[in-house]
Amino acid sequence: MGSAKLPPLRRTWLNVTEAARYMRTNEANVALLISRGDIPASMPVSEAVDPTKHVANSARRLVHVDDLDAWLRSHPAT
Numbered sequence: 001m002g003s004a005k006l007p008p009l010r011r012t013w014l015n016v017t018e019a020a021r022y023m024r025t026n027e028a029n030v031a032l033l034i035s036r037g038d039i040p041a042s043m044p045v046s047e048a049v050d051p052t053k054h055v056a057n058s059a060r061r062l063v064h065v066d067d068l069d070a071w072l073r074s075h076p077a078t
Helices: 017-025 025-035 045-049 065-074
Strands: 014-015 062-064
Touching: 014 017, 014 065, 017 065, 025 065, 062 065
Parallel strands: none
Antiparallel strands: 014 062
8 A cells, every 4th residue: 555645734833933934024023023922922831931032032932824824814914
């Protein structure tokens, strides 16, 4: 029996750099949207418990692709 090749899984969580590429903007804009609460973000549990583990906590934040898509749909480019 041959093995069927499965399609690649869609990455649903992106870090700030990947999210900026996905939205075709820069990291500062994504970080601003996260800090204003426009796009929800989460961070790894180890850093949420002990934020001193990583100096650049914002760089370790993760955003969900569906949240990025929702924001892009509600803010179409003019």
